[in-house]
Amino acid sequence: MELPESTPRRRARPLRCITRCLVVIGIVAAATCAAASDWGMGAANSRLAPPDMFNPVSTPAYDIETLAWFAIAVCAGIALVVGALLAYSIIRFRSRAGDEEREPPQVYGSNPIEFAWTVVPLLIVFVLILTTARTIYTVEAAIAPPNAIRIRVIGHQWWWEVRYPGLKIVTANEIHVPVSDPAHPTPTFLDLESADVAHSFWVPRLAGKTDVIPNRRNTMWIEPRRPGVYLGQCAEFCGTEHALMLLRVVVEPRAQWDQWVAAQQKTAAASSDRGRRIFESTACVNCHTIKGTVADGRFGPDLTHFMSRETIGSGAAMNTHDNLRIWIKDPAVIKPGALMPRMNLSDADIDAVAGYLESLH
Amino acid sequence: MEQEIALSAREQAELPLLGRLHEWVVTVDHKRLGLMYIGGGLLFFVVAGLQAVMMRLQLAVPDNHLVPPQVFNRFLTMHGTAMVFLVGMPILTGYFNYLVPLMVGARDLAFPRLNSFGFWLWFFGALLLYFSYIGGDGLYGAGSAPDVGWFAYAPLTERAFSRGNSTDYWILSIFLTSVGSTATAVNIITTAFCMRCRGMTLGKMPVVVWLAVVVAFMMLLALPPLSAAQVMLLLDRFAGAHFFDTQAGGSALLWQHFFWIFGHPEVYILVIPVFGFASEIIPVFSRKVIFGYQVMVAASIAIAFISMGVWAHHMFAVGMTPAGNAFFATSTMLVAVPTGIKIFNWIGTIWGGKIRLRVPMLFSLAFLFQFMIAGLTGIMLAVAPFDWQLTDTYFVVAHFHYVLIGAIVFMIFAASYYWFPKATGRMLNERLGQVHFWLFLIGFHLTFDPLHFAGIHGMPRRIYTYQPGRGLEGLNLIASIGAVIQALAVLVFVINVVYSLAWGEEAGPDPWDAWTLEWSTASPPPEYNFAVEPEVYSRRPLWDLKHPDDPDWLYE
Numbered sequence: 001m002e003l004p005e006s007t008p009r010r011r012a013r014p015l016r017c018i019t020r021c022l023v024v025i026g027i028v029a030a031a032t033c034a035a036a037s038d039w040g041m042g043a044a045n046s047r048l049a050p051p052d053m054f055n056p057v058s059t060p061a062y063d064i065e066t067l068a069w070f071a072i073a074v075c076a077g078i079a080l081v082v083g084a085l086l087a088y089s090i091i092r093f094r095s096r097a098g099d100e101e102r103e104p105p106q107v108y109g110s111n112p113i114e115f116a117w118t119v120v121p122l123l124i125v126f127v128l129i130l131t132t133a134r135t136i137y138t139v140e141a142a143i144a145p146p147n148a149i150r151i152r153v154i155g156h157q158w159w160w161e162v163r164y165p166g167l168k169i170v171t172a173n174e175i176h177v178p179v180s181d182p183a184h185p186t187p188t189f190l191d192l193e194s195a196d197v198a199h200s201f202w203v204p205r206l207a208g209k210t211d212v213i214p215n216r217r218n219t220m221w222i223e224p225r226r227p228g229v230y231l232g233q234c235a236e237f238c239g240t241e242h243a244l245m246l247l248r249v250v251v252e253p254r255a256q257w258d259q260w261v262a263a264q265q266k267t268a269a270a271s272s273d274r275g276r277r278i279f280e281s282t283a284c285v286n287c288h289t290i291k292g293t294v295a296d297g298r299f300g301p302d303l304t305h306f307m308s309r310e311t312i313g314s315g316a317a318m319n320t321h322d323n324l325r326i327w328i329k330d331p332a333v334i335k336p337g338a339l340m341p342r343m344n345l346s347d348a349d350i351d352a353v354a355g356y357l358e359s360l361h
Numbered sequence: 362m363e364q365e366i367a368l369s370a371r372e373q374a375e376l377p378l379l380g381r382l383h384e385w386v387v388t389v390d391h392k393r394l395g396l397m398y399i400g401g402g403l404l405f406f407v408v409a410g411l412q413a414v415m416m417r418l419q420l421a422v423p424d425n426h427l428v429p430p431q432v433f434n435r436f437l438t439m440h441g442t443a444m445v446f447l448v449g450m451p452i453l454t455g456y457f458n459y460l461v462p463l464m465v466g467a468r469d470l471a472f473p474r475l476n477s478f479g480f481w482l483w484f485f486g487a488l489l490l491y492f493s494y495i496g497g498d499g500l501y502g503a504g505s506a507p508d509v510g511w512f513a514y515a516p517l518t519e520r521a522f523s524r525g526n527s528t529d530y531w532i533l534s535i536f537l538t539s540v541g542s543t544a545t546a547v548n549i550i551t552t553a554f555c556m557r558c559r560g561m562t563l564g565k566m567p568v569v570v571w572l573a574v575v576v577a578f579m580m581l582l583a584l585p586p587l588s589a590a591q592v593m594l595l596l597d598r599f600a601g602a603h604f605f606d607t608q609a610g611g612s613a614l615l616w617q618h619f620f621w622i623f624g625h626p627e628v629y630i631l632v633i634p635v636f637g638f639a640s641e642i643i644p645v646f647s648r649k650v651i652f653g654y655q656v657m658v659a660a661s662i663a664i665a666f667i668s669m670g671v672w673a674h675h676m677f678a679v680g681m682t683p684a685g686n687a688f689f690a691t692s693t694m695l696v697a698v699p700t701g702i703k704i705f706n707w708i709g710t711i712w713g714g715k716i717r718l719r720v721p722m723l724f725s726l727a728f729l730f731q732f733m734i735a736g737l738t739g740i741m742l743a744v745a746p747f748d749w750q751l752t753d754t755y756f757v758v759a760h761f762h763y764v765l766i767g768a769i770v771f772m773i774f775a776a777s778y779y780w781f782p783k784a785t786g787r788m789l790n791e792r793l794g795q796v797h798f799w800l801f802l803i804g805f806h807l808t809f810d811p812l813h814f815a816g817i818h819g820m821p822r823r824i825y826t827y828q829p830g831r832g833l834e835g836l837n838l839i840a841s842i843g844a845v846i847q848a849l850a851v852l853v854f855v856i857n858v859v860y861s862l863a864w865g866e867e868a869g870p871d872p873w874d875a876w877t878l879e880w881s882t883a884s885p886p887p888e889y890n891f892a893v894e895p896e897v898y899s900r901r902p903l904w905d906l907k908h909p910d911d912p913d914w915l916y917e
Contacts, residue, residue, distance in 0.1 A: 038423075038424050038828075038829055039424075041424075041828040041829060041830060042423070042829035043830065044830065045828050045829065045830030045831045046829075046830035047830075048830075050818050050819060050831050050832040050833075051818070051819030051831070052817065052818050052819060052832075053750040053751075053817060053819070054817065061750075063746065064746045064749065064750055067744060068741070068746075068747045068750070071740065071744045072741065074740075075738070076737075078737060079733065079734065079737055082705075082733055083730065086708055086711075086726075086729055086730065086733070089708055089711045089712050090711065090716060090726060093647070093711060093712065093713060093714050093715065093716050094718065095715035095717050096715075099715065103648050103715075103908075104647075104648050104649055104713055104714050104715050105713065106649060106650045106913075106916070107649065107650070107652060107709075108650055108652070108653075108654070108916055108917065109652055109654065109655070109656065109706075109709075110652075110653070110709075113709070114653050114656050114702065114705075117701065117702060117705040118698060118701075118702055121697060121698045121702075122698055125695060125697055125698060128740070128744065129687075129690065129694055132687070132694075132743075132744045132745055132746065133683075133687040133690070133691075135745075135746040136683045136686050136687050136690070136745050136746060137683050139746055140682075140683040141683055157522075196516075196521075196522065197514070197516055197613075198515075198516075198517070202753075202819075202821070204750060204819045208746060208748075208749020208750045209678050209749055209750070210678055210680060210749070211678045211679045211680060213613050213679060213680070214516060214607035214608075214613055215607040215610065215611070215612065215613060216613070216614065216680070218680035219680075231819070231831070233819070233821055233824075234821070235752075235754065235821040236514070237434075237510045237514065237517070237753075237822075237823040238517065239434075239508075239517060239522065240430050240508075242434075242823060242824060243430065243823075243824035243826050243827065246828075336429060336430055337430050337431060
């Protein structure tokens with residue numbers, strides 16, 4: 001009845017299969033790669049450091065990183081000890097050939113040993129709970145100092161509306177904040193709301209994520225210490241284009257941020273060219289606002305300072321002339337499922353509208 | 362009596378194909394219903410698994426256009442929903458259906474007709490979910506299958522955001538399969554409490570049966586909130602109620618609470634049965650009695666209790682108060698203590714044994730390693746501030762696939778190799794089993810080990826594409842290759858089942874030299890299970906029979 005024990009030779013067979021599979025899959029993947037397109041995001045994203053939570057630049061993310069390393073160290077320690085014990089017992093107690101006649105001694109349990117491996121985990125858990133609770137309170141119970149920057153971020157399907165209530169600035173998908181000097185901290189406090197379904201605001205290098213839930217106002221804060229552009233993304237499934245609901249946080253030295261604020265507070269240059277007439281006489285104005293014009297829609301992103309943003313479609317593509325033309329012609333090419341419809345403009349009209357939008361600095 | 366049975370057996374053999382199929386449809390036999398649950402579950406396992414492979418192909422390279430976003434979102438919803446309600450639940454209740462009466466020495470479950478009713482509710486509920494691909498459009502032409510994610514966060518499921526009928530199919534399907542599961546739960550509890558054979562006190566029940574009872578109680582407690590929430594959502598969608606309709610003042614968080622009050626115990630409803638399988642298979646292949654029987658059972662009951670109070674650890678990022686977050690972090694970490702006890706006791710069982718590395722044991726040993734890792738990443742997720750970074754990323758996806766595949770599916774395969782001879786009278790082929798095991802092990806690790814790091818590198822879950830230049834390309838390509846290898850491994854398993862059914866080695870009643878009651882009857886067992894009611898004196902009746910000079914009841 002007893003079949004012979006498996007031998008290493010027998011295991012070599014699946015490995016050969018796997019090698020073959022790898023080759024086939026590699027070819028398929030390469031072919032798909034060739035068919036994939038890229039709206040200039042590869043180069044753009046490569047310039048940004050990956051949104052890696054273990055490379056923090058802001059206070060809550062620092063706190064989380066410290067705690068995370070502690071938790072990882074504890075878990076890795078447990079994994080090593082238990083894994084080694086398990087591996088040892090498997091190797092040590094394998095049945096040897098010719099030794100199958102007698103059953104091994106039967107051991108039904110041992111109270112002292114079982115007591116020990118109940119108490120030790122309890123102690124470890126106790127320590128982890130205390131450190132966890134401390135960080136929870138440090139991050140969540142923080143109170144905004146009077147000089148904190150206040151921002152309202154409103155999640156939409158599938159873009160971010162960004163409002164600076166005190167500064168009367170409305171923008172989208174790219175948040176500018178000043179760097180915070182540890183000597184005179186100027187943290188940024190964000191109120192998070194949603195216009196439709198649940199989203200989640202997540203810029204890993206600045207802070208953990210906070211859900212953006214309709215009918216509810218959540219708050220979170222960041223205190224970035226280093227200037228730079230930090231990539232973020234919606235982290236709660238919110239429908240068709242959840243994947244392309246990205247955002248960028250631009251952390252600037254205070255002086256540069258003040259300049260950005262001043263520029264954003266101006267209304268757009270009032271040109272009266274053809275592109276503007278087309279924009280104002282089509283359905284564009286139902287959804288978009290351009291301050292200083294008749295366009296005052298609230299459903300889509302505010303375009304008053306469109307050219308101050310690096311990307312279009314909430315980070316779906318770089319804000320280049322070609323991408324902008326494709327977007328105006330048919331947003332679904334770049335972001336299938338996006339709620340902006342095709343406007344059915346002629347090529348000449350598209351050029352004119354693109355030209356107008358590109359004048360909105 | 363004997364004559365009658367012989368007659369019905371002969372009649373059955375002579376029935377034409379249609380007649381034999383009819384026998385399966387009208388059956389109330391726990392073994393047939395159990396096999397139908399398992400067979401149906403495996404069917405959906407293949408379907409939902411292929412949907413996962415499609416998703417992995419789409420994510421193999423950045424900016425891929427293989428699967429359009431909405432189709433991808435349907436895949437992820439159907440994959441998740443099907444794997445929980447159409448695969449995990451039926452396969453595990455199928456095993457309980459099959460094993461519980463045999464293991465307690467009964468002739469059937471307490472309520473055979475209720476059992477059949479439960480199965481057919483599950484079966485048609487399951488069909489309803491996939492029927493949405495045909496019927497989900499409704500009058501709106503608004504898309505076929507549901508695309509709201511398996512936990513379907515409100516208000517994405519409301520009429521305003523989910524037109525057509527796809528979400529309604531999702532609601533009704535889950536509602537029906539839950540009713541079916543409730544029927545099974547009632548049956549298992551009654552059978553285990555009232556129909557044990559002579560001599561089998563509660564303290565002598567096999568661990569599998571104990572855990573079946575624990576899981577049955579959990580189903581009775583956890584499924585009603587889910588069903589209630591589904592009814593409320595249906596009222597929202599059809600009767601203008603506003604439970605979750607945020608545009609009319611409803612609460613999106615209410616749905617999350619309802620769902621996870623069900624959803625977290627559900628994880629344990631899926632994993633505790635495989636603890637039971639491990640507690641049968643590891644002792645038999647180590648040739649040792651389970652180490653610390655009482656503690657193993659007590660730890661499972663403790664896990665069941667604690668798991669009822671941990672649901673909001675799925676919601677650390679929704680903006681709970683610090684006290685709320687600390688409470689749920691604490692309760693979640695406490696689960697680690699009884700879980701640790703179980704792992705140590707399994708090691709204690711192996712220690713000093715004579716391990717036979719047959720296929721069921723290979724899967725069980727891989728389960729031990731993978732379940733330990735899954736538990737430890739679970740502790741990392743329970744550290745609430747760490748979770749603010751990790752939640753809703755691929756780290757979570759990797760973590761729960763370590764539980765659902767690394768632990769549950771591995772143990773389901775172990776149980777399949779272990780009990781297949783009992784159910785069919787034939788052994789599964791050992792050599793194909795080895796190929797299956799190694800392919801599946803390698804594929805599993807290629808897929809899910811890199812995904813932990815994809816999550817740490819900022820890859821949210823449920824995205825149909827990602828952009829190049831973010832350091833995610835290599836990890837995702839490896840994961841996709843692993844997914845294909847896993848699919849090949851499952852193909853090997855299917856081939857093995859088909860091959861062994863026809864040409865497998867004859868098993869005999871007790872091929873593994875095991876100790877519980879099911880191995881004392883023929884393989885496959887006759888319809889009445891046992892010709893005479895067995896009488897037991899210890900937890901391992903067959904050990905006592907095989908070792909009359911050294912029986913268990915002297916020591917227990």
